[in-house]
Amino acid sequence: MKKNKKKANTNKNIQIRKSKSRKNKKGKRRLKKGIKIKLILIAIITSIILGVVIFMFNSGNIISLIKQQKISEEIIFDSVDEISVFNEIIGEFQQNRPAIKREIKYIVMHETGNFSSSANASNHSQYLLTNDNDENSWHYTVDENEIYHHLPDNEVGWHASDGLNVDGGNLNGIGIELCVNEGSDYLKTVDNAAKLVAKLLDLYELDIDDVKTHKDFSGKDCPTNLLLENNWQMFIDKIQEYMH
Numbered sequence: 001m002k003k004n005k006k007k008a009n010t011n012k013n014i015q016i017r018k019s020k021s022r023k024n025k026k027g028k029r030r031l032k033k034g035i036k037i038k039l040i041l042i043a044i045i046t047s048i049i050l051g052v053v054i055f056m057f058n059s060g061n062i063i064s065l066i067k068q069q070k071i072s073e074e075i076i077f078d079s080v081d082e083i084s085v086f087n088e089i090i091g092e093f094q095q096n097r098p099a100i101k102r103e104i105k106y107i108v109m110h111e112t113g114n115f116s117s118s119a120n121a122s123n124h125s126q127y128l129l130t131n132d133n134d135e136n137s138w139h140y141t142v143d144e145n146e147i148y149h150h151l152p153d154n155e156v157g158w159h160a161s162d163g164l165n166v167d168g169g170n171l172n173g174i175g176i177e178l179c180v181n182e183g184s185d186y187l188k189t190v191d192n193a194a195k196l197v198a199k200l201l202d203l204y205e206l207d208i209d210d211v212k213t214h215k216d217f218s219g220k221d222c223p224t225n226l227l228l229e230n231n232w233q234m235f236i237d238k239i240q241e242y243m244h
C-alpha cells in the first residue's frame, strides 16, 4: 500500500512539474511574441520617420524650415501710382501655387520671352489661373498698361530655376515678369516695373541691392533685354528715383 501511495505521489509530482513547465513554455512564448510585435512596431515607426526625414531633406524643406523662422506679412494693393494692379491670385490647390510661406529677401526680375502680340499681362494671368500642366509661377506680370498679381508676395513661386536653395530666388524672391509682346512699348513696361519694384522695396524694407535677376540664381539669360548694355543700370536708377 505504502509503495503504491509513494508511486501515486511521484506521478502527481511529475504531472505538476510537467504542467508547470508547460506554463513556463507558454509564458516564454507569449513573452517572445510580445517582444517580436514591439520590434516590428519599432521597425515600422523608424522606417516611417526615416522616410519622412529623407523626403524633406531631398526637397530642401527641412533646411528651409529650420532657416526660415520669419514670415513676411501679406500686403495687397490695387495700384502703383497711376498703374492698376489686378489681384488675380492662383487658387490654393493649383500645382503652380506651392503655398510655402517665407520671408521676402529679394525681387527677382524676368522677361516672359513671349513675343506674340497678345502676350500681355492679362493673358499671362489667364495662363497661370488655368494652367494644369506645369508648376511655373511668379508673383507679378507687368506690361505697358497694367500689372497683374498672381501669388501672395510672402509665398514661394517657381520662377528662378533654383529649387528650394536656402539663399535662392524661389525661396526668397518676389518674381516679376516683364512682357515683351510685339507692338508694345517696352520702355513704358520697364518704367511701370521700376515703379512696382520701388513700391515693393519700400513695403518690405528692402535695399536696392536686393533687386536681382533670374540670371543671378540660375545663369539663365533672363531678363534678356534688361541685361543688354546699360539697360540694367537705367532700370536701377529709375527704381531709386521712385523709392521713398
Ligand SMILES: [Zn+2]
Pocket (backbone or CB within 6 Å): 109, 110, 111, 159, 214, 220, 222, 223
Ligand atoms: Zn526668368
